[in-house]
Amino acid sequence: MNNEQTDSESILPESFDRRQFLAEYWQKKPLLIRAGALSFLDPVTPEELAGLACEPGVESRLIQVNESQTKWSMRQGPFDDEDFLSLPQSNYSLLVQAVDQWVDGVSAMLGDFDFVPGWRVDDIMVSYATDQGNVGPHFDYYDVFLIQGMGQKRWQLGQRCDALTPIDQSSGLRLLKDFKAVDEYTVSPGDILYIPPGLAHYGVAVGPSITYSVGFRAPSWSEILSGVVDQALDDLNEDQRYTDPQPSLPRHYGEIPVEVISDLQQKLTTLLTQPERIRQWFGQTMTAPRYPLEPDGDDDSAAITIDALRHQLEQGMEIYKVPGARFAYYAGKDAGNARSIEFFADGVSYSCNENCLLLLQTLSAPGYLMPLPESIKNHAFSDDSTLQLLADLYNQGSLTLD
Known part of the structure; x- marks a missing residue:
């Protein structure tokens, strides 16, 4: 309709x-x-x-x-x-x-x-x-x-x-x-x-x-906690195991010392409170589509390269957001105090540079009836990182060409 x-x-x-x-x-x-x-x-x-x-x-x-x-x-x-x-x-x-x-x-x-x-x-x-x-x-x-x-x-x-x-x-x-x-x-x-x-x-x-x-959307705290825990589990392997914090003679054979619990608390806090881990889970969860989005075309051969996308745009094709596509972004500072931008599109996260910020803001705005503005297309012609992001979003079904 x-x-x-x-x-x-x-x-x-x-x-x-x-x-x-x-x-x-x-x-x-x-x-x-x-x-x-x-x-x-x-x-x-x-x-x-x-x-x-x-x-x-x-x-x-x-x-x-x-x-x-x-x-x-x-x-x-x-x-x-x-x-x-x-x-x-x-x-x-x-x-x-x-x-x-x-x-x-x-x-x-x-x-x-x-x-x-x-x-x-x-x-x-x-x-x-x-x-x-x-x-x-x-x-x-x-x-x-x-x-x-x-x-x-x-x-x-x-x-x-x-x-x-x-x-x-x-x-x-x-x-x-x-x-x-x-x-x-x-x-x-x-x-x-x-x-x-x-x-x-x-x-x-x-x-x-x-x-x-x-x-x-309002995920429960149990959903948030289990989601962040799942993110943490994905980063762990069987080699990472419990070790005694300060080996010493036990005061009593069956006693669990206070120091052991304090060390566990510190390690668990470190695992679960890493900002990038929380950010990734939250951004991916809040932009996950209600229904799966289908990329244009019938098979993997439909995946577009940045050269093919540049050619399509030069031929006058317009880029549209797909109805139901969800976008959000996070702009912060990394460890070196440089601008760090993470983009979330339909449950997938992308690390972006500052050149893409205008595109991310445009995609995150409400509405999908109008094509992306000409200024975005012109910028993509001169910036491969922006063009690559557009190609990735097209290939995952978040954008379409017309």
Whole structure:
């Protein structure tokens, strides 16, 4: 799909203060942002969403609830036409993940949320619900902006939740056993409801309704720790083993001296707190694509060399970011106090020199509809390191030529 949305369109009102939002609301408390005078045009229709849900490479779910709103059921996609024809007129929701990867107009919404780093964004899930359709009372471990499209939805916000909150998973969903509504809002097209992590919420469609959910990546500390440990393990071998820190006569045959534990703590701290190790894991994890990206071409022979890429660009070919590609970079100092730049593209890390910084910033900006600017192409002609990086990114499927 290729629903265009111009750069001038905005879904956040001019009065929205980004600095104030980050200081007072982000990860702290909810905020309802009314559309005001802004008009909202859905970039995707219910029929197009259903079409996406039938594709084998797209993650989707159908959730139905009974009339009394007490029992939910869930089916995973991909679906076919018969699945939709057999549905009732009300009380169901269709959820499709990462629609920003498939629909340009949905992806364009991310430009309004550039006050949050791009590597924090996960995807935009789009849900279509018939009257009374919903996914039940629940909470998320991540921030979410709920953008109302067509129709209306009644949102109830409840209590703060955590890992000890009683959950019912019998339907395949993580639903709250005891939801306590504190606030209630009815949202209309263009309204945006921000919900911080851990806050219970429950949204019920009032007539046919579309919601765009901008979700953010928030790995748990257990995931972070295990990831960094895995990075450390990759650097170790069987020759690296425990040695006695200060061999001496034991005070008692079975005693473990304080010095042994202190030495272990120091060695483990050294293994796990190396900045480059943490940086690599974090950058690769936060840019890992939700779905695998496929390079252009059918086999390895499609890999492009820098000479071939230079020729393509000289012939007028343009470079585009692939929908769904994720980029971030880290600019610091190395041991010699020189500028050290590490670039992360779809879970792969690259060491770059300062000549590539403008390219990295351009790639990390939101949006993929426009080609890389002419200045980037001109710079690549005179700098082989930039051209090589572009070729590598093309070969791994993060960039395309057109």
